[in-house]
Amino acid sequence: MSSARNRELGALVPVALLLTAGFAAVFAQEESRLDNLSLIYGAYFLALCLATHIYLRIRLPDADPYLFPLVALLTAIGLVMIYRIDADLARDQANWFVFGLVLFALTIQFLRDYDVLERYRYTIAGVGLLLLLAPRLPGIGQQVNGAFLGIKIGPLAFQPAEFSKICIVVFLASYLREHREVLIVGARRVLGITLPLLKHLGPLLVVWGASMFMLVFIRDLGSSLMFFAAFLALLYVATGRFSFVVIGMAMFVVGAWFFASTVPHVGDRVDIWLDPYVDPATGKYDPGGSGYQILQSIFAQADGGLFGKGFAQGLITIPGTDNALLPAAQTDTIYALIVNELGLFGGCGLVLVYMLVTARGFKIALLADDGFSKLLATGLTAVFAIQAFVIIGGVTRVIPLTGVTLPFVSYGGSSILANFVLLALLLLISDRARREAVGRGDPF
Amino acid sequence: MNKQIVKLFAFTVILFGVLIGFTSYWSVFDAEALKEKDANKRPLLEQQQIKRGRILAADGTVIARSVPKGRGDNLRYVRRYPEGGLFGHPIGYSFVEQGDTEFEQFHNDQLVGNDSEFSSIFDELRGRDQEGNDIVTNIDAGAQAVALDALEAQGFGAVVAIEPGTGKVRVMVSNAPFDPNRIPFPKDFKELSTDEFEAPLVNRSTQSRYPPGSTFKVVTAAAALDAGVITPDTPIDAPSSLDVQGLPLENDYGAEYPGLTLNDALTNSVNTYFAQVGEKVGEDTLFEYMERFGFNTKPAIDLPSDELQVSGIVDLEAGGAVLSRDDPIDIARVAIGQERLLSTPLQMAEVAAAVANGGSLMKPQIWNRVIDPDGRVVEELDPSEFSRPISEESAAELTTAMEGVVSEGTGTNADIPGVAVAGKTGTAETPGNTSCGGGEEENQAWFIGFAPADDPEIAIAASVECTPEFGGDVAAPIFREVAEAILGSE
Numbered sequence: 001m002s003s004a005r006n007r008e009l010g011a012l013v014p015v016a017l018l019l020t021a022g023f024a025a026v027f028a029q030e031e032s033r034l035d036n037l038s039l040i041y042g043a044y045f046l047a048l049c050l051a052t053h054i055y056l057r058i059r060l061p062d063a064d065p066y067l068f069p070l071v072a073l074l075t076a077i078g079l080v081m082i083y084r085i086d087a088d089l090a091r092d093q094a095n096w097f098v099f100g101l102v103l104f105a106l107t108i109q110f111l112r113d114y115d116v117l118e119r120y121r122y123t124i125a126g127v128g129l130l131l132l133l134a135p136r137l138p139g140i141g142q143q144v145n146g147a148f149l150g151i152k153i154g155p156l157a158f159q160p161a162e163f164s165k166i167c168i169v170v171f172l173a174s175y176l177r178e179h180r181e182v183l184i185v186g187a188r189r190v191l192g193i194t195l196p197l198l199k200h201l202g203p204l205l206v207v208w209g210a211s212m213f214m215l216v217f218i219r220d221l222g223s224s225l226m227f228f229a230a231f232l233a234l235l236y237v238a239t240g241r242f243s244f245v246v247i248g249m250a251m252f253v254v255g256a257w258f259f260a261s262t263v264p265h266v267g268d269r270v271d272i273w274l275d276p277y278v279d280p281a282t283g284k285y286d287p288g289g290s291g292y293q294i295l296q297s298i299f300a301q302a303d304g305g306l307f308g309k310g311f312a313q314g315l316i317t318i319p320g321t322d323n324a325l326l327p328a329a330q331t332d333t334i335y336a337l338i339v340n341e342l343g344l345f346g347g348c349g350l351v352l353v354y355m356l357v358t359a360r361g362f363k364i365a366l367l368a369d370d371g372f373s374k375l376l377a378t379g380l381t382a383v384f385a386i387q388a389f390v391i392i393g394g395v396t397r398v399i400p401l402t403g404v405t406l407p408f409v410s411y412g413g414s415s416i417l418a419n420f421v422l423l424a425l426l427l428l429i430s431d432r433a434r435r436e437a438v439g440r441g442d443p444f
Numbered sequence: 445m446n447k448q449i450v451k452l453f454a455f456t457v458i459l460f461g462v463l464i465g466f467t468s469y470w471s472v473f474d475a476e477a478l479k480e481k482d483a484n485k486r487p488l489l490e491q492q493q494i495k496r497g498r499i500l501a502a503d504g505t506v507i508a509r510s511v512p513k514g515r516g517d518n519l520r521y522v523r524r525y526p527e528g529g530l531f532g533h534p535i536g537y538s539f540v541e542q543g544d545t546e547f548e549q550f551h552n553d554q555l556v557g558n559d560s561e562f563s564s565i566f567d568e569l570r571g572r573d574q575e576g577n578d579i580v581t582n583i584d585a586g587a588q589a590v591a592l593d594a595l596e597a598q599g600f601g602a603v604v605a606i607e608p609g610t611g612k613v614r615v616m617v618s619n620a621p622f623d624p625n626r627i628p629f630p631k632d633f634k635e636l637s638t639d640e641f642e643a644p645l646v647n648r649s650t651q652s653r654y655p656p657g658s659t660f661k662v663v664t665a666a667a668a669l670d671a672g673v674i675t676p677d678t679p680i681d682a683p684s685s686l687d688v689q690g691l692p693l694e695n696d697y698g699a700e701y702p703g704l705t706l707n708d709a710l711t712n713s714v715n716t717y718f719a720q721v722g723e724k725v726g727e728d729t730l731f732e733y734m735e736r737f738g739f740n741t742k743p744a745i746d747l748p749s750d751e752l753q754v755s756g757i758v759d760l761e762a763g764g765a766v767l768s769r770d771d772p773i774d775i776a777r778v779a780i781g782q783e784r785l786l787s788t789p790l791q792m793a794e795v796a797a798a799v800a801n802g803g804s805l806m807k808p809q810i811w812n813r814v815i816d817p818d819g820r821v822v823e824e825l826d827p828s829e830f831s832r833p834i835s836e837e838s839a840a841e842l843t844t845a846m847e848g849v850v851s852e853g854t855g856t857n858a859d860i861p862g863v864a865v866a867g868k869t870g871t872a873e874t875p876g877n878t879s880c881g882g883g884e885e886e887n888q889a890w891f892i893g894f895a896p897a898d899d900p901e902i903a904i905a906a907s908v909e910c911t912p913e914f915g916g917d918v919a920a921p922i923f924r925e926v927a928e929a930i931l932g933s934e
Contacts (some may be wrong), residue, residue: 287483301470302478398467
């Protein structure tokens with residue numbers, strides 16, 4: 001099956017070239033000269049990718065050949081954009097990339113038999129919930145923009161929701177694998193609607209409800225949306241009952257309305273989304289107030305047009321000051337910066353890459369033979385896709401803007417590390433699935 | 445489960461499609477509207493990195509220029525106005541802090557060099573930064589200073605001077621003036637923008653509407669002559685008082701003029717004469733002529749449309765709507781510049797210019813030519829006609845009558861030794877005008893006219909707010925000083 005790995009190798013070369021060209025463009029813009037430093041960076045990047053590729057050749061020879069190059073492409077786009085914003089941040093991000101690859105390799109090394117995850121599902125669920133709770137713990141918790149997203153131990157800052165999402169998906173996949181039959185068979189029709197029995201749904205609702213509660217408790221709206229959507233996706237795939245999804249949506253609408261009207265932080269986010277020109281606290285026209293970030297994000301995109309301002313040509317701060325024109329350009333609004341500088345085409349290209357990653361992820365789920373692998377691959381892919389949707393949808397005003405990272409592109413160590421673990425799990429499932437598919441003689 | 449997975453994938457494809465749809469909407473379909481938003485400082489900030497072209501007076505006096513600040517990524521250009529408040533109106537300002545206004549806004553594309561997509565791509569290939577074009581205006585710097593001084597001596601108001609044959613705007617001042625250099629400072633801006641009494645940011649030439657009083661009799665006479673309702677010799681009995689729509693319409697000092705003709709009627713500004721002429725002309729015809737002179741539409745001047753006011757019969761109680769010929773109107777009082785008739789000083793200057801130019805109204809224009817960074821003239825004003833309100837013959841007859849006003853009537857203060865001047869005074873009573881501070885005797889004093897009467901070089905409207913004096917006493921002297929400055933400088 002080395003043909004899969006050869007395709008992977010072939011796909012990595014253009015990615016490395018793209019990164020090299022990207023750095024060259026930043027240098028050309030800033031120093032008005034070409035610097036062979038861009039070649040050195042490109043070479044480092046290629047070397048890291050090659051090392052990972054060789055590792056995959058040994059450990060997971062049959063795994064999906066496109067996922068890793070696609071992720072490398074996203075990382076390359078992220079690194080170049082972040083470098084263009086701030087060279088120091090890009091160095092940090094590059095370090096996180098290396099750590100991410102190490103964690104990726106370690107996950108593959110120690111979770112070859114990922115079925116063990118099923119055995120510890122309640123432990124994993126507990127860890128996931130504890131991780132969510134951590135930012136509210138005194139001493140290590142941190143509040144950013146009204147949300148409790150991070151924890152800080154010594155010099156190490158950390159966003160636990162990123163890892164928590166994997167834990168919760170593992171739990172949901174494992175629980176649903178075991179109980180999907182009873183959920184379907186045990187369902188009763190009440191008033192024309194098919195409802196699952198509470199005793200089968202119980203533990204699921206407890207874990208899910210607890211995670212939702214934690215998220216509201218830490219006020220992380222973006223993650224709660226992600227978790228909820230992943231839950232519905234898995235429930236739908238596991239049971240095939242669309243009515244469950246409808247019920248879930250109804251629950252979400254009621255819950256969202258409840259929280260929007262009781263938790264001011266949540267309500268404000270929704271009001272800003274509906275009318276960013278008005279400050280929700282005062283009800284007055286105030287484009288420089290709470291709606292500043294989303295407005296500037298939209299204005300940056302308007303300025304990009306079809307082809308963009310050109311790489312490294314957009315404005316991030318107000319010239320002559322340190323005041324942000326595009327707040328959180330390296331994290332929340334990095335997509336707006338990409339559209340600003342690379343235009344609608346650049347933005348569409350990025351969305352297409354996420355779509356391709358999603359396609360490969362679901363393909364793995366289709367090929368997988370056992371229920372747990374199928375559900376796990378589905379859940380991981382869904383949570384990844386939804387994360388991208390939540391933040392891109394946030395900066396394009398499809399949904400309220402919330403602070404989740406754009407996977408592999410946004411600046412942030414926790415995000416990179418967690419998403420490399422997610423990638424490792426997908427490739428582990430893929431390796432087994434494709435090997436078995438070849439054994440069965442199935443085409444793929 | 446595979447069926448569900450495929451459906452789930454289809455759903456995520458739809459979600460990503462929505463993202464692409466929204467991105468397209470913001471970045472392409474709604475982009476122009478977003479760039480216009482006041483809250484969007486991005487276009488201004490980007491323009492700030494371009495060296496904006498200078499704005500010059502006709503004699504080369506620098507009205508506005510851009511100076512560099514900071515270096516590298518922080519390099520930006522900041523606007524400076526060396527002459528302070530002298531050209532605050534109509535040039536306006538351009539600052540990141542408060543956006544741009546007036547001439548600076550209207551000619552923005554030329555000033556930042558946005559005019560050609562291809563040349564900018566070409567410049568980029570040559571590694572050359574975008575640079576703006578200079579614009580030379582028609583403004584006579586000397587006369588502008590004279591006008592502002594003369595106006596400041598009389599009170600708040602405006603003076604507009606137009607070259608009748610070309611429509612070139614030679615003077616446009618508004619008192620109170622403002623110094624554009626103060627705009628970027630928040631405290632100063634707040635002070636300038638909240639002072640409702642002095643209202644220095646309002647260009648009174650184009651944004652303030654005043655009752656034109658007797659100066660409007662020029663429009664009434666033009667309509668009557670041109671439509672053949674009267675000739676200069678048609679005698680009309682003008683009693684001391686007329687009953688119009690149940691209210692007496694009176695002459696000044698209760699004077700009575702049997703068998704009055706046009707020249708004497710205009711010279712003595714006889715209300716009961718023009719009220720009868722107005723009724724003879726009728727609402728439809730008077731409206732027709734008002735529109736030919738430019739009333740009821742925004743002036744065709746090179747200033748931003750949303751900063752221009754329409755002159756006409758304005759129903760202030762109905763939110764400032766301009767009434768049409770079908771609305772119930774007291775036409776006799778419109779004919780003498782009363783009723784709900786309001787006009788900007790620019791509009792009355794256009795009336796004077798049209799009569800001066802043999803009945804042809806040229807589009808008033810402040811700009812004269814655009815000069816690129818290499819010194820080439822890339823665009824030049826090509827004077828064009830706005831309309832032809834009256835015939836040359838009617839214009840000549842009206843000019844004769846207007847000469848009488850200055851030589852022996854209410855406008856003798858506008859007389860320039862050795863030069864024939866044609867003009868008309870106006871004094872509209874505006875009792876209870878809150879912007880005057882509520883005085884009972886507050887007048888809006890006007891003078892419109894042109895000189896020399898036989899070969900007009902300049903047409904001027906001067907208007908002074910809230911004065912106890914008459915148009916002939918406060919506005920006519922301003923006309924004389926400005927006309928002398930312009931005629932003397934040539």
